[in-house]
Amino acid sequence: MTFATRFAPSSTGPLHLGHAYSALLAYDLAQAAGGEFLLRIEDIDQSRSRPQWETQIYDDLHWLGLCWPQPVMRQSDRLGQYRQTLGALIDLGLVYPCGCKRADIETAAGAPQEGVPQFGPDGRIYPGTCRKRPLSDASPHDVLRLDMNKAINASELRTFCETGEAFAGAHPLDANTLLDAVGDIILVRRNMGSSYHLSVVVDDADQNITHVVRGEDLFDATQIHVLLQGLLGLPTPVYHHHRLIRDTTGKRLAKRDDARAISLYRQQGASPAEIRALVGL
Numbered sequence: 467m468t469f470a471t472r473f474a475p476s477s478t479g480p481l482h483l484g485h486a487y488s489a490l491l492a493y494d495l496a497q498a499a500g501g502e503f504l505l506r507i508e509d510i511d512q513s514r515s516r517p518q519w520e521t522q523i524y525d526d527l528h529w530l531g532l533c534w535p536q537p538v539m540r541q542s543d544r545l546g547q548y549r550q551t552l553g554a555l556i557d558l559g560l561v562y563p564c565g566c567k568r569a570d571i572e573t574a575a576g577a578p579q580e581g582v583p584q585f586g587p588d589g590r591i592y593p594g595t596c597r598k599r600p601l602s603d604a605s606p607h608d609v610l611r612l613d614m615n616k617a618i619n620a621s622e623l624r625t626f627c628e629t630g631e632a633f634a635g636a637h638p639l640d641a642n643t644l645l646d647a648v649g650d651i652i653l654v655r656r657n658m659g660s661s662y663h664l665s666v667v668v669d670d671a672d673q674n675i676t677h678v679v680r681g682e683d684l685f686d687a688t689q690i691h692v693l694l695q696g697l698l699g700l701p702t703p704v705y706h707h708h709r710l711i712r713d714t715t716g717k718r719l720a721k722r723d724d725a726r727a728i729s730l731y732r733q734q735g736a737s738p739a740e741i742r743a744l745v746g747l
Contacts, residue, residue, distance in 0.1 A: 469501025487745035492679035563604035
């Protein structure tokens with residue numbers, strides 16, 4: 467299989483220096499291996515995605531010197547694929563509807579138990595309030611969750627390879643960690659038709675991505691993705707979680723941090739080489 471990386475931004479705001487670092491690193495790794503760099507637009511959240519931000523993404527990346535095969539994969543075009551994948555998990559008996567609001571989950575979680583994490587890679591760890599609800603009871607206002615205990619029992623837990631500096635090595639999935647520190651993740655969010663976890667697994671497989679390059683903040687989510695890959699019979703790529711680009715106070719850059727937007731650096735006369743230098747490449 468051809469060495470393939472990808473950059474998968476959401477079209478909800480301007481690309482900043484952190485995005486530049488991730489995209490350039492993925493591109494450089496693909497070039498060095500004689501492989502392919504792909505672009506994907508993660509726009510399943512149509513309430514926040516905007517066409518002008520998608521256009522700006524293309525413009526900024528081209529200015530940085532990156533190129534990629536056409537057409538670009540857009541998640542909003544792929545709801546049918548996500549429904550088909552969800553159907554496979556439903557057929558395995560692993561999905562249930564959940565109508566809990568955030569306040570309900572906070573209340574049900576109750577007082578924190580010593581040594582038990584309250585938050586995981588999918589946010590606050592769900593206490594399982596709706597776990598016994600049948601899918602026939604689902605309403606349009608529900609999210610759909612993965613029954614983690616059943617999922618663990620339905621799949622042989624895999625090991626994934628990490629090449630990023632902070633977590634380098636082999637990482638076997640651990641059933642207790644999945645149960646206690648991850649919990650029943652959301653597979654389909656309200657009014658979206660999918661979730662990040664479900665979509666990214668399907669998309670990476672369909673794009674034949676062999677090496678996933680992304681920030682260290684997503685490392686803990688990898689165990690979710692590898693579990694889903696095992697359940698669905700999809701290949702597990704090599705993962706490379708890179709350092710995060712932070713501001714002068716040490717805070718991770720976010721979409722709202724317009725002061726470090728690539729477009730602003732361009733307006734101020736910066737060159738692509740200077741952007742590379744700013745992010746340490």
